[in-house]
Amino acid sequence: MIQTWNVPRVVIGAPHGHSGKTTISIGLVGALREQGRAVQPFKKGPDYIDPSWLGYAAGRPCRNLDCYWMNDAQIRETLQRGTEGADIALIEGAMGLFDGVDLKGTGSTAQIARITKSPVILVVDVTRTTRSIAPLVLGFMNFEPDLAIAGVIFNKVARARHESMLRAAIKEYCGIPVLGAVPKNAYSVFPERHLGLVPAAEHGAVREAVAGNIAVAARHLDLAAILAVASQAPALAAVAAGGRLGRQVAARIGIIHDQSFTFYYPENIEALAAAGAEPVYINSMSDRELPQLDGLYIGGGFPEVFGEAIAANTGLRRAIARVAEEGLPIYAECGGLMYLGREIIWDGRSYPMCGVLPFSVVVEKGPQGHGYTLMRSLAGNPYFAPGAEVKGHEFHHSRLADADPGLRYTYEVVRGHGIDGRRDGILHKNTFATYNHIHAVANPEWATKFVALATQWRRAKKTGR
Numbered sequence: 001m002i003q004t005w006n007v008p009r010v011v012i013g014a015p016h017g018h019s020g021k022t023t024i025s026i027g028l029v030g031a032l033r034e035q036g037r038a039v040q041p042f043k044k045g046p047d048y049i050d051p052s053w054l055g056y057a058a059g060r061p062c063r064n065l066d067c068y069w070m071n072d073a074q075i076r077e078t079l080q081r082g083t084e085g086a087d088i089a090l091i092e093g094a095m096g097l098f099d100g101v102d103l104k105g106t107g108s109t110a111q112i113a114r115i116t117k118s119p120v121i122l123v124v125d126v127t128r129t130t131r132s133i134a135p136l137v138l139g140f141m142n143f144e145p146d147l148a149i150a151g152v153i154f155n156k157v158a159r160a161r162h163e164s165m166l167r168a169a170i171k172e173y174c175g176i177p178v179l180g181a182v183p184k185n186a187y188s189v190f191p192e193r194h195l196g197l198v199p200a201a202e203h204g205a206v207r208e209a210v211a212g213n214i215a216v217a218a219r220h221l222d223l224a225a226i227l228a229v230a231s232q233a234p235a236l237a238a239v240a241a242g243g244r245l246g247r248q249v250a251a252r253i254g255i256i257h258d259q260s261f262t263f264y265y266p267e268n269i270e271a272l273a274a275a276g277a278e279p280v281y282i283n284s285m286s287d288r289e290l291p292q293l294d295g296l297y298i299g300g301g302f303p304e305v306f307g308e309a310i311a312a313n314t315g316l317r318r319a320i321a322r323v324a325e326e327g328l329p330i331y332a333e334c335g336g337l338m339y340l341g342r343e344i345i346w347d348g349r350s351y352p353m354c355g356v357l358p359f360s361v362v363v364e365k366g367p368q369g370h371g372y373t374l375m376r377s378l379a380g381n382p383y384f385a386p387g388a389e390v391k392g393h394e395f396h397h398s399r400l401a402d403a404d405p406g407l408r409y410t411y412e413v414v415r416g417h418g419i420d421g422r423r424d425g426i427l428h429k430n431t432f433a434t435y436n437h438i439h440a441v442a443n444p445e446w447a448t449k450f451v452a453l454a455t456q457w458r459r460a461k462k463t464g465r
Contacts, residue, residue, distance in 0.1 A: 003238040005080055007040075008230035009089035010150075011113040013097035014123045015136065020155035021123050022050050024182065025092040027217030028226065030057040030210055032088060035223065040086035042079065044112050045094040046372070046393035046437065048263040048300070052199045054092065057210050061266040065091065065116070067100075067107040068372050069391050069442035072115050077239045078267070078441055079116055088230050091118060097140060101372070110147050119150035119232050121179060126154045130165040134173035141174065150229045151179040153221065158184055179229065180221035199262045199301075250276030251294035251454035258283040260310060261335055263300030263437070271440035271447035272297070277454065284339070288315035294461075295329040295454030296320070298336030300437060304344050304363045304398070307351030317354045324356040329453040330431040331383075334396055337361075337426070337433040345401070356431055358404035369394040373416030373436050375424060381410035382432060383449045389414070392438040411436065430457070 012028075014021045025041070032039045041054035041062040046069075051062035063082045065075050083089045093109030097120065100108035113120050122140055126133060133154075141149045152170060157163045163181045170178050217223075253272055257264065261284060269279055280291055285306060290296075303310055310317075324330055324340075332340050340356040346363035353361075373392045377384035384390055394416055411418060411425030411434065418424030418435055426433045430453065440447050 004235035005238040006233065006235040007083040007086055007089050008227065009079075009083075009091065009116065009118045009233045010226065010230040011044075011091045011093055011109060011116075011118045011120045012123060013093040013109045013113070013120050014125075015140065016096045016099075016125075017094070019123050019125045020182070021092055022053070023213055024123055024153060024155065024180075024217065024221075025090060026053050026057045026210060027213035027215075028221060028223075029054055029090055030214035031217040031221065031223060032090075032227075033058060034214060034218070037087040038085055040083045040089045042082065042089060042091040043094070044091060044109050045107075046395075046439075047094070048265075049199050050092065052262060053206075053210070054090075056206060057214070060086075063266055064439065065112050066439070067111050067115075068393075069439050073239075074441050075112065075115050076236055080236070080239055088227065089118075090230075091116065097122065098143060110144055113147060117234050117236060119148045119229050121226065121229060122149055122152045123155055124152060125156050126162070126166055127156045127158075127184070130162065131169045133166050134169040137170060137174050137176070141176070148232075149176060150232060151177045151225070153180040153182065154178065155182045156184040157181045177222075177225055177229075179225050180217075182216060182220045186216045186220065199259075248276060249278045251278070251451055251458050252280050252292065253277040253295040253297055253450070253454055254280045254282050254290065254293040256282045256284050256296070256298045256336070256339075258285060259301075260284050260303045260306040261299050261301040261339075263333070263335065265439050268438075268440045268447070271444065272451060275447045275451040277447075277451050282316075284316060285309040285313055288313065290316065290319045290323060293323070293328065294458040295331070295450060296323070297450070298330065298332040298339055300334035300336065303335050303339050303353075304346040304351070307344050307346060307349070310339070310353070311351040317352070320354045321356050324354070324429065324431045327430045327457065329382075329450065329457055330356075330433075331450055332431070332433040333437050334394070334435050337435060338398055340431065340433050341400070342402075344398075357426060357428055357433060358407070359400045360402050361398045362401045363398045365397070367395065367397055368399045369396050369417030369435055371395075371416065373418070374414040375411040375416075375418070375436055376414050378410045378412055378425075380408070380427060381425060382427070382430070382453060383446050384443075390436070390438060391442055392416075392436040394418070394435045394437060396435055
């Protein structure tokens with residue numbers, strides 16, 4: 001007999017980006033939490049920033065679902081494992097509901113909804129729209145008939161008469177419930193930067209901003225009706241439990257996690273712990289020395305924004321340079337790569353960094369690499385076998401300058417940009433630095449190899465070899 005599981009769930013989609021999905025999702029997650037419900041947020045696609053806000057509102061880490069990294073089974077497994085202990089799951093989409101990487105909509109929010117069998121709530125920016133809302137919503141309802149558009153939320157409603165006309169059009173022509181009507185200019189203004197919203201950890205008034213969104217959602221969304229829609233989601237086949245935690249600690253792996261470095265998928269840290277790592281958190285700006293470690297993980301973020309404070313912490317920078325030369329296994333992605341170079345040059349200023357790797361990093365105004373990636377592992381790659389294809393993503397405005405021509409690369413770029421359009425994955429002793437972000441669900445061998453390297457280092461230090 002096939003075992004099943006079921007958690008009420010809903011996908012928040014929209015006709016296009018900047019319709020208000022994120023602000024509405026943040027408010028909805030927080031409003032449901034204030035009712036005493038455990039809400040598990042998910043974000044469609046590669047993203048660290050929106051999940052930081054959703055996770056803050058939920059009080060539990062937001063997780064990502066992505067059709068490029070993950071197959072259908074991995075998506076459903078991530079959904080099931082992530083919703084352990086949750087009363088409801090909210091999956092925020094990306095871009096327009098049917099927007100994917102090709103004409104068929106591959107990788108779209110709609111595909112995630114079908115894989116997870118989740119009803120969709122459509123958020124529509126109704127600026128200067130009345131009766132025309134009906135054919136727009138009808139088009140989304142009928143475009144892919146196997147997709148359940150279960151309700152609509154109006155965003156940027158002008159006034160009461162405007163709302164009445166919109167509701168009448170949906171009732172007359174569409175036959176689905178209106179689940180909320182949010183007035184124009186109701187939400188807090190969230191600061192933005194070149195990658196979208198500023199990460200929640202950087203926002204000085206994150207509590208006030210989220211609280212404002214929660215108040216708007218509680219007032220203008222029909223929470224009971226939204227819960228009823230989420231409860232329509234059918235059961236899915238269950239995946240086997242266990243296999244993540246409970247192993248004996250084999251190595252202590254430092255994780256630099258602060259306002260500068262916030263780009264970590266929860267599953268990556270969980271995978272390290274499952275492989276035997278004890279995570280040890282480090283602040284690049286306030287911790288003057290490294291604790292006793294067997295490995296170091298430096299994720300992405302915005303080290304250029306905090307360049308002055310990072311540069312001022314000479315003790316930690318020198319300590320990292322020292323252990324890197326000793327051979328400590330270090331894994332660094334994007335912002336971490338920037339941190340390990342000689343300097344970061346941004347907005348006319350230069351900030352000295354760790355100096356582990358022989359290059360400078362220049363932060364430009366436009367993207368230097370953006371989108372999904374495919375890397376082919378080369379000989380000597382410490383994390384993947386030669387010829388292995390590694391899926392990931394990149395979004396960086398920085399580039400290398402004055403790089404030593406003798407740098408060793410262990411990735412061949414098949415898709416994406418990497419360091420120079422051809423290569424990525426710089427290896428120096430046991431330091432590995434890349435622009436390529438990976439997800440542990442799609443690349444399970446990464447965590448196992450990292451912990452194995454750290455364990456070998458620990459044993460070598462004990463024996464003096």
